[in-house]
Amino acid sequence: MDINELHRGRLIDHLQLVVRDLDASRDFYSAVFDILQVPMGGVEDDFFWADEFCVSTAESAAAQGELTGRAHVAFQAADEAMVDAFHAAALAHGGTDHGAPGKRPYHPGYYAAFVLDPDGNNIEAVYHGPAQRSAESVKVSF
Known part of the structure; x- marks a missing residue:
């Protein structure tokens, strides 16, 4: 994938940490x-x-010498097993537990795990339940 490829109509254009x-990141x-089945772009x-999703050093041209503050990023998972595997892989590769895999009260079927990445960012993998649930029936509370 070309890093300059443009995708119109998305809410988020890009996210940079x-x-x-x-190397740790x-x-x-x-x-x-790898667990979430998302190929590395480059x-x-x-x-x-x-x-x-881009991760860079403070010395990269886009970073302008500044580290980002802590962020919460949630990645979609295909099922509960993928959330479990995400949590295990994250912990095995420098992450810190920030919420073991399990159901959450945000809406029925919300199954997630949270870890802190090597820089303290709150990284989540979430499965929203069976695909037959319509978007209109899901109310999310933050």
Whole structure:
């Protein structure tokens, strides 16, 4: 995938995390994306990306020398087993537990796990339940 490929109509154009240790983050996110079946888009000396998610060093041109603050990023999982595997892989690759896999009260069927990445970002994998549930029937509370 070309990093300059444009996808009109998406809510999020891209998300960039600027991290202290790119190698630690690359190990963490490579393991997470492998479980979530998201291919790595590319790897350069000072950044890597998958889909519209980019992780870079503070020295990369886009970062302008600043680390990002802590963020919460939620990735979609295909099922509960994928959430469980995400959590295990994240912990095995430098993540810290921030909420074991399980049902959450946000809406019926919400199954998620939370970890802190090597920079303290709150990374979640979530399965929203069976696909037959319509978007109109799901109310999300934050």
